Amino acid sequence: MAQSYFPSRVTSPTKELANFSSFSGDRQLKVEDVQEAYIEQKDRLVNAIDATKSILNDIRTFNKDEWIIRYPQYKEAVEAVSPSSVPRRKALRRSLSFADDPSSETQVVVRKKMQRSVTVSRISENVEEEEADEEASSDFNVLRLDLKLGPNASVTSLVSQLEKSSIANLLDERIGASLNHIDKLRLRVEDTSSKVLVTGDLNAGKSTFVNALLRREVMPVDQQPCTTAFCEVHDATENNGVEEVHIISQGINYDLNDESTFVRAPLSELEGIVSDNEDNERILKLYLADTRTPSESLLNNGVVDISLIDAPGLNRDSLKTTALFARQEEIDVVVFVVSAENHFTLSAREFLTNASKEKAYLFIVVNKFEQIKNKDKCRRLVLEQIKQLSPRTYENADDLVHFVDSAAALQPYTASPTFDDLESSLRSFVLVKRSKSKLHPVSTYLNNLLGDIELLAGANAIVANAELEQAKESLAQVKPVLEKMKKGCEFLDEGLEMVEEEGANGASSKAKVMLDQALERVGQGKLGVDSVVSMPSYPGILGVWDYARDVRRALVASLDAAVKLAEDEARIVTSTGVDKIKHLAEDHLPAGVERNKRIFMPEAMFSTVRKTPKGTKRRSLSVVVGGVHGLGLGLGQRPDMLETTFLDLFDFHHQFWAHFGDGQLEKSGKEDDEPGAPTALGLASVGVGALTMVGGQAIGAKGLIEGIIRVTDLFGNETVKKWAAPVLGAVTIGMTAYLILELPNSIPKTVGRRVRASVLREEEVSFVDAHALRISRETRKVLRLASWDLRARFNGALEARTQEVKAKEAMAKKATRAMEWFGEVGSKSEEVRVKGRLSVDA
């Protein structure tokens, strides 16, 4: 692409240099100006490079440590906002999406001012005010990620599979590559060397011209075409001040610090080397010391290390090589030497036509001009030819086309103003061209890169803003829930504790009341409770023993039944407690938290857990009380409780204390069914008891009489003996008759009393207390399990909400920081553009 040497609309910093053609008068001063402007721009660019590098490094660090940078992509361009009749395009609404989430779309407005800005579009926004062009709204230039794998893989299909972090990594790599490139650019900007290729027709006097520029006869001059090598002339300072020739073989990459890449030769041998080298197109490096001041010297000008390349004269063979050489990027200027005698040959025309396409401007030296007689004619003819070959050069002919005599300029102590003018022009041209060829691409690159950075920063600020809004929205929802939970935590604890206590205490006290009542009733010879169990009917005197046994069993069973009823009551209490816990759950658990799905089964309470042979636990629903009436293990299962004794039939001991002991026995509750001290009544009772065992047990009438005799033996008194026997007999018989008649009523009472007494006599804990405690424990166990479950759910939910709030707060903080950070990046980038005098189309 042809470069603009004197652009009509100059926005780049080379502006100052571009006025090169307009000055007249003190050329030297202008050259100094050009040098100064170059140095100034070079320094500005180096600063801009360093600032851009710092921004890029910051982005990398930020991407790594704080924020996964999102990679934006524009979707299909939305129609320009401006009506089609308006020739300049206004700010564009575009649809922005992100590589890791192609489905997301954000409407943005892309403006181009000094920098490329991206902002979220608002419906009411007046976008007509500002201008934008399509180029500014294009995607990334430098930081573009090639997310396509193959020709058929669409970006959308591929990137949808890419994670945010993978894209961020790709971006990081891309930034890394860009940093490397910037380093190279920095070297390029700071590298003060520039190459000037001197070429022309055979024998046009190229070597003589180079010698004239160097003010010494270095290059071999011959009337015969002699130069076949490319001789690069450098300042000797580059070679530690040593003047010498380095001979480089073809295909070897020359490295001044690597002896193996060249062969040294003294300068005096140059001619010989060149003539030896006639058939061989080698490259020679010549290091020459220039003693002139930097403002005079072309090679050692104080700004740019210029090297002159004396190329072979153009002929059919060398044309191609030289043309190729001229095209190389490192060649900043092509100086074409043409003999004033011959004008442009066919080869020269061909070369110039091509070279002018590449370089646009050429520096033309019309040599051997002194010999020309009709100089004006010659000048006219040459310029006409130049007009054809390189129009732009022609337009600036005053500066670019010089009619000189190099041989004359070489003569010592001879003033040669035309050659001085040429030299000065050439220095300026080299510097201006250099600025264009070296600084301009760097400026463009930086500008594009900063544009990308701004796009990246703008798009990520949009993302950060969206995340901030999202975090705020979530916090607005979650925070009140968390606060409510925190406040409710204590109430829930208290509530659960209360339910547990109420349940356990309620079940216990109810059990106590029920069992006390049952025991009381049993003590009175009645069934503890009416249900399930019934009293046996009296079978007659002959079945009195069986009766006593059945009565005992019934009463014991009724106590077991009472226990069962107390358990049922506890089940009701527990159910109520479980319901209360459910209500507490509804009150305190936030929406969305799973409730306890287990259904409370009251019948599972008071059951035993058995291990199956397979090792799994199985809850048996058999209850622990109830005895022979199918109610499971209980009092009814205790042999001691079912054991029937004579005392179940007649309990004289009790009768006696009941009648004569002021009922203290009843009160103390310490009835004793065992015979204590051998009292007369006790013995009588034993005797009568034995007497009544007619249908049953071993003792007969003989035993009774023996018993009575033993009683009477106690009385040693003769008087007593006389009347006591009949009285005692009558009383005994009466009592016996009475007791026998009373048996259906007295046996239940006696048995009941004895059952009650034996139950109350339980050693460690009483029957009632033991059951109340057991029932209360079971109730507490169930309620506690439900409480624990609720507490666990509540704490889990509390923790989850706390974490969520923390996460959202962190997200909000991060997003706020990111927004600020990306804003700063945008500002920094703009600052770099301003200070570096970079512009979008620089």
Ligand SMILES: Nc1nc2c(ncn2[C@@H]2O[C@H](COP(=O)(O)OP(=O)(O)OP(=O)(O)O)[C@@H](O)[C@H]2O)c(=O)[nH]1
């Ligand atoms: N009168 C006069 N003769 C010149 C001038 N420049 C070169 N010559 C003569 O022209 C002949 C060729 O000069 P060179 O400098 O060798 O020409 P060249 O273009 O380098 O030759 P090749 O590299 O072999 O193509 C020599 O005899 C020079 O003395 C000049 O300005 N005036």
